[in-house]
Amino acid sequence: MPGSHPALHSAPVRQAPKGMAAAISILVFASTAQAAGDGSGARITDKFAQPAFAELQRAAAATEQEIGALCTAPSAEALAKAQGAFAELVSAWGKASVLRFGPLADEHRMERIYFWPDPRGIALRQVQATIAGEDESATSSENLAQKSAALQGLPALEFALYGSGADDLAGGAAAYRCRFAEAIAGNIASIANELLAGWADGTDFTDAFTAPAADTEPYRSAGEVDAEIVRALSTQLRFVHEAQLLPALGADIGKARGKRAPLWRSELTFVLATAQLDGVRDLLNAAGYESAVAEETSWVPGAILFEIGTARVALDGIETVPSDAFADETARDKIAFAGFTIESAAANITEKLAAALGLIVGFNALDGD
Amino acid sequence: MSSGNSLPSTEDDGPLFLGARLNSGSHEVAVIDEHGRDLLVLPVPARGHSFAIDSARRRAVAFGRAPGRFAVAFDIDGGSAPHAIAPPADRHFFGHGAFTPGGRLLLATENDFGAGQGVVGIYDAGKGFARIGEIASGGIGPHEAVLLGDGKTLCVANGGILTHPDYGGQKLNLDTMQPGLAYIDVETGDLTDQVFLAPELSRLSIRHLAIDALGTIWFGCQYQGEPAQRPPLVGRHRRGREPELFAGPDETLKAMNNYVGSVAVDASGEIVATSSPRGGLVAFWDAATGRHLGNRELADGCGVAPLERHHVLATSGRGAVTDLSPGATGLLLPPAPGRPAWDNHLRRMG
Numbered sequence: 001m002p003g004s005h006p007a008l009h010s011a012p013v014r015q016a017p018k019g020m021a022a023a024i025s026i027l028v029f030a031s032t033a034q035a036a037g038d039g040s041g042a043r044i045t046d047k048f049a050q051p052a053f054a055e056l057q058r059a060a061a062a063t064e065q066e067i068g069a070l071c072t073a074p075s076a077e078a079l080a081k082a083q084g085a086f087a088e089l090v091s092a093w094g095k096a097s098v099l100r101f102g103p104l105a106d107e108h109r110m111e112r113i114y115f116w117p118d119p120r121g122i123a124l125r126q127v128q129a130t131i132a133g134e135d136e137s138a139t140s141s142e143n144l145a146q147k148s149a150a151l152q153g154l155p156a157l158e159f160a161l162y163g164s165g166a167d168d169l170a171g172g173a174a175a176y177r178c179r180f181a182e183a184i185a186g187n188i189a190s191i192a193n194e195l196l197a198g199w200a201d202g203t204d205f206t207d208a209f210t211a212p213a214a215d216t217e218p219y220r221s222a223g224e225v226d227a228e229i230v231r232a233l234s235t236q237l238r239f240v241h242e243a244q245l246l247p248a249l250g251a252d253i254g255k256a257r258g259k260r261a262p263l264w265r266s267e268l269t270f271v272l273a274t275a276q277l278d279g280v281r282d283l284l285n286a287a288g289y290e291s292a293v294a295e296e297t298s299w300v301p302g303a304i305l306f307e308i309g310t311a312r313v314a315l316d317g318i319e320t321v322p323s324d325a326f327a328d329e330t331a332r333d334k335i336a337f338a339g340f341t342i343e344s345a346a347a348n349i350t351e352k353l354a355a356a357l358g359l360i361v362g363f364n365a366l367d368g369d
Numbered sequence: 370m371s372s373g374n375s376l377p378s379t380e381d382d383g384p385l386f387l388g389a390r391l392n393s394g395s396h397e398v399a400v401i402d403e404h405g406r407d408l409l410v411l412p413v414p415a416r417g418h419s420f421a422i423d424s425a426r427r428r429a430v431a432f433g434r435a436p437g438r439f440a441v442a443f444d445i446d447g448g449s450a451p452h453a454i455a456p457p458a459d460r461h462f463f464g465h466g467a468f469t470p471g472g473r474l475l476l477a478t479e480n481d482f483g484a485g486q487g488v489v490g491i492y493d494a495g496k497g498f499a500r501i502g503e504i505a506s507g508g509i510g511p512h513e514a515v516l517l518g519d520g521k522t523l524c525v526a527n528g529g530i531l532t533h534p535d536y537g538g539q540k541l542n543l544d545t546m547q548p549g550l551a552y553i554d555v556e557t558g559d560l561t562d563q564v565f566l567a568p569e570l571s572r573l574s575i576r577h578l579a580i581d582a583l584g585t586i587w588f589g590c591q592y593q594g595e596p597a598q599r600p601p602l603v604g605r606h607r608r609g610r611e612p613e614l615f616a617g618p619d620e621t622l623k624a625m626n627n628y629v630g631s632v633a634v635d636a637s638g639e640i641v642a643t644s645s646p647r648g649g650l651v652a653f654w655d656a657a658t659g660r661h662l663g664n665r666e667l668a669d670g671c672g673v674a675p676l677e678r679h680h681v682l683a684t685s686g687r688g689a690v691t692d693l694s695p696g697a698t699g700l701l702l703p704p705a706p707g708r709p710a711w712d713n714h715l716r717r718m719g
Binding site for chain 1: 391536537591595597646685
């Protein structure tokens with residue numbers, strides 16, 4: 001009978017579970033309509049989403065233009081300018097990509113701009129094959145938009161501009177590669193245009209996000225909007241850690257593999273990660289939760305911002321190139337510390353921030369269960 | 370923690386139910402009776418998921434939640450010490466499994482993450498659950514697996530989602546997912562039958578299974594595509610045919626929010642219950658026709674198991690235990706902040 005073995009016991013009802021940490025998701029049942037234009041969704045649209053996607057669009061168009069100039073008049077300087085534009089594009093993407101719902105979730109736009117994680121190196125294989133085969137159909141952004149997501153976005157463009165053989169771009173010996181790179185940048189600019197249009201005032205999505213009501217889709221209440229924001233914040237933080245830092249970090253220093261990190265060829269790995277953290281910070285700030293939650297929980301957004309800032313400082317302080325950093329003791333410590341604070345911030349978002357916003361915490365609706 | 374509590378007798382041979390739960394920050398698995406009363410509680414090292422049950426020996430194996438690094442075999446009546454089972458270092462459990470008839474072998478869905486393929490691990494219950502081999506699951510991301518009535522065919526839901534412990538919970542192959550059902554002869558390891566969802570439903574991950582009175586497989590899905598799309602989440606498969614999907618009413622489909630967490634039949638096998646914790650509801654379906662029969666609300670409800678004819682026992686993440694049928698809710702234990710949070714699955718023994 002129960003009790004006959006020390007490991008088996010009866011279970012009196014005890015206190016509410018604590019520390020559900022990774023094991024929660026957000027469910028919303030409240031359906032109070034948000035007055036038009038004064039909620040978190042309206043603030044985010046105005047202060048963060050529209051400017052962030054406008055910057056993404058600008059940076060993509062600038063990259064396309066610089067690569068076009070490189071193709072027309074190849075030189076080391078033109079290549080450097082194209083690469084500089086690419087770095088700005090990576091930063092713009094890092095910030096905007098926290099908005100992974102709505103327009104970015106449609107039409108596979110997220111993966112088409114940033115095909116990651118890619119543990120099997122699909123992008124590398126496809127890009128190399130495209131360049132080697134000089135596939136003409138990949139040199140127009142319209143055609144490219146119909147091809148594999150792995151060929152369409154930043155990882156593909158990075159290889160074109162920085163991967164083996166990219167030096168030939170400066171000398172004019174890589175005309176095809178240059179046109180391919182230009183098409184990728186053009187495709188990203190087109191997708192950015194679509195994102196900007198999707199977030200424009202007056203679309204069905206923006207109406208629902210800024211003024212949710214019983215008859216709006218996909219959000220019917222302010223609580224559903226807040227649940228989406230909370231999910232986006234925590235998902236982006238976990239993505240930075242789990243998909244970008246952890247795989248390269250490995251279980252110990254002997255298993256570190258910097259080339260599993262994104263954008264190591266351009267040495268933009270940590271530029272991307274810090275921009276992503278900035279996006280989380282800016283989204284959280286734009287949401288204005290500090291004044292929206294009750295006084296006793298008004299410290300929560302600030303505490304999360306502090307953790308994000310701490311992680312950012314750690315990553316920003318890495319002086320080793322990304323391909324070596326994960327196996328470098330000093331840099332590795334900074335990466336691991338950043339990972340720890342990122343996870344902590346994510347846990348605080350799904351637990352404390354969600355609770356402060358009155359979102360009901362569910363136990364059973366996690367992806368993959 | 371031993372107990373002087375007098376425990377309800379199990380000698381009346383009433384049905385028993387097994388579930389994993391979180392109780393005051395500690396993970397445990399529990400055996401309860403049809404009234405929701407605890408009969409046995411066993412601490413486990415991390416979050417549990419589902420169970421394989423050997424009714425003949427009154428023994429069960431609790432699996433850790435994916436990426437599961439543990440399973441625990443235990444005596445349902447608490448008669449002997451629990452026995453820990455670990456997967457090999459290069460495999461992890463997905464949280465589901467089944468015993469072969471007579472309880473000789475334990476079959477567990479596992480991830481061969483090095484190869485990026487699903488396998489079914491085979492453990493010999495008579496040899497201390499030593500792992501004696503594995504067979505291909507016929508796809509990526511096998512989740513629930515059930516043994517058919519012939520006692521030798523295992524139906525595996527290959528959810529199609531590639532994961533690797535190095536990448537945490539990240540999904541690595543959304544653009545190439547190919548969810549399907551595989552029928553495997555566990556005596557020979559042969560893949561005897563396999564069906565896939567239509568290409569336009571490639572992101573509809575099949576995850577949970579139940580077998581109805583006629584031996585038809587019912588399945589519940591989780592959609593990985595664009596949230597605004599709402600494909601049907603419930604389906605059935607009869608061998609030799611294509612899988613059929615049932616959308617139900619628009620409002621039900623919307624409420625389920627692209628997520629079914631668990632599937633069970635009632636005690637007669639005539640109706641099917643699908644829980645959606647995201648929607649806070651359990652939907653009922655007529656197994657013969659696929660007709661939607663109604664919903665019952667259950668906030669964060671997920672565990673469902675056969676109770677009586679046209680009734681299931683259901684549990685929630687807020688501590689509720691309830692008797693549900695298409696038209697009625699019979700609350701046995703109400704949700705309350707102090708109660709254990711029941712995890713995804715509830716299983717019936719006897």
